[in-house]
Amino acid sequence: MKVSRRHLLKITGIGIFVAGMFPRIALAARNSIKSMRTGVQPGGKTRFVIETANRPSYTIIYGENTLTVKLSNTPADNLVSPKLASGTLVRGVSQTQIGDAVNIVLDLKRSVAEIPKNQIMILEPNGDNDYRLVLDFVAGSAGANTTAVAATDTAPAEKKRIIVIDAGHGGKDPGCIGRGGTKEKTVVLSVAQKLRSALKNAGFTVYMTRGDDTYLKLNERAEIAEKRHADLFLSIHANANPNRSMKGFSIYTLSEKASDEEAQKLADAENAADKIDVSGFESFSKDIRIALSSLQQHAVAEMSEEYANGCARAFTRAGIEQQPGPAVRHAPLAVLRSTVPGALIECGHLSNKAEEKLLAGSAHQDKLVAAIVKSVKNYNFEV
Numbered sequence: 001m002k003v004s005r006r007h008l009l010k011i012t013g014i015g016i017f018v019a020g021m022f023p024r025i026a027l028a029a030r031n032s033i034k035s036m037r038t039g040v041q042p043g044g045k046t047r048f049v050i051e052t053a054n055r056p057s058y059t060i061i062y063g064e065n066t067l068t069v070k071l072s073n074t075p076a077d078n079l080v081s082p083k084l085a086s087g088t089l090v091r092g093v094s095q096t097q098i099g100d101a102v103n104i105v106l107d108l109k110r111s112v113a114e115i116p117k118n119q120i121m122i123l124e125p126n127g128d129n130d131y132r133l134v135l136d137f138v139a140g141s142a143g144a145n146t147t148a149v150a151a152t153d154t155a156p157a158e159k160k161r162i163i164v165i166d167a168g169h170g171g172k173d174p175g176c177i178g179r180g181g182t183k184e185k186t187v188v189l190s191v192a193q194k195l196r197s198a199l200k201n202a203g204f205t206v207y208m209t210r211g212d213d214t215y216l217k218l219n220e221r222a223e224i225a226e227k228r229h230a231d232l233f234l235s236i237h238a239n240a241n242p243n244r245s246m247k248g249f250s251i252y253t254l255s256e257k258a259s260d261e262e263a264q265k266l267a268d269a270e271n272a273a274d275k276i277d278v279s280g281f282e283s284f285s286k287d288i289r290i291a292l293s294s295l296q297q298h299a300v301a302e303m304s305e306e307y308a309n310g311c312a313r314a315f316t317r318a319g320i321e322q323q324p325g326p327a328v329r330h331a332p333l334a335v336l337r338s339t340v341p342g343a344l345i346e347c348g349h350l351s352n353k354a355e356e357k358l359l360a361g362s363a364h365q366d367k368l369v370a371a372i373v374k375s376v377k378n379y380n381f382e383v
């Protein structure tokens, strides 16, 4: 597991008492507020966004007609004036320094209900923005008593993470077939089954989209991830290329546009299993489309990207050959269309004679599984 900023702060706390023993780098940098804004979301939700230089460590305090976001290790900055949209629950925003934390107090027209976890997001920096803490909320009965719900400041009970493994193809759809007759659907089921037991042994809750030679539609696979409330979705595949010398793994995440021609060809081939139109995101099932605000799509995409990069690193470290070009590519893959972060892992090329032999063999499958398990253990589930 990664050392989170929360842990760093705890280490810093100890460092004060044993000053000198800890190098200066153990001190977490002070955070700073870059901007604040409100907006109206579909369904009449109020959105409040705080942009910060570093990943924010926050606590939310619900009061009568106030909502307080306490950011630890952050100075108040009254030069940052919030941009307030009309039609939200927020009347005004003020800042108060409490020790080394800042209390950002929202003055509300009405009290708000406790914000569900999936309506609180931390977005990673992108081209135009730093970290953003995003809260979406509605009016409700917060009650007369002020209640504090600690978020990242207290260690939560260790949650068993849910992984859904999707063995690609199956039944009437063999996937690609190697020159030696090895079928993708058989290889990936074997890898998926090995992965299931390895992840279970590592303490994860694991579900499979298929545990035998069954045909499932791509959206049915994605829906299993939704229904199981999965934290991560892994679709296991093997590749084929008209150029039989082409070999190596590649990892794919969902995007509306393919990152390159290779990625588009792959999406066409994998999506062909359903012969469905995947020209755009309109083919998301209606429920998923409603659940996916553009912001959530963005958050899911970033988490998927983070996982995919970690997975590619784990494969490389395990000595598994990478397909020439970028290790992580993006494509409009129907099976990845859900609110669950995930990746499609092309384990290697069945069209390559040497790699077909490797992929069909138990030893190489074990190597793939060990690398995937490492990548799942290293993945930061907390966002």
Ligand SMILES: [Zn+2]
Binding pocket: 168, 169, 175, 176, 184, 237, 238, 270
């Ligand atoms: Zn496939």
